[in-house]
Amino acid sequence: MRWLICYDTPCDRRRRRFFQLLKGMGLPAQLSLFEAPLTPALKARLLREIEPLLDATEDRFALYPVCPHGQQPPLRYGDAQPEWQPPPMVI
Secondary structure: OOOEEEOOOOOOHHHHHHHHHHHHOOOOEEOOOOEEEHHHHHHHHHHHHHHHHHHOOOEEEEEEOOOOOOOOOOOOOOOOOOOOOOOOOOO
């Protein structure tokens, strides 16, 4: 299933750590917004790894499922094309 992953923090150090963790899991749509195909195991791993990085008094982190019905590709505008490709799925 595809997910939108969002985070917000006032701390540059944590922001860099969040970005480094998430860039290996999905496509950065913006600096604090990623799109990622997460299996249940990868989602659990993400939640385990992100929790120690978060400061609950200052930071926000959210996962939003992308509706699987229709499976139409996202609409994107602009010249820049993402270099990231989703990992192959093993069935």
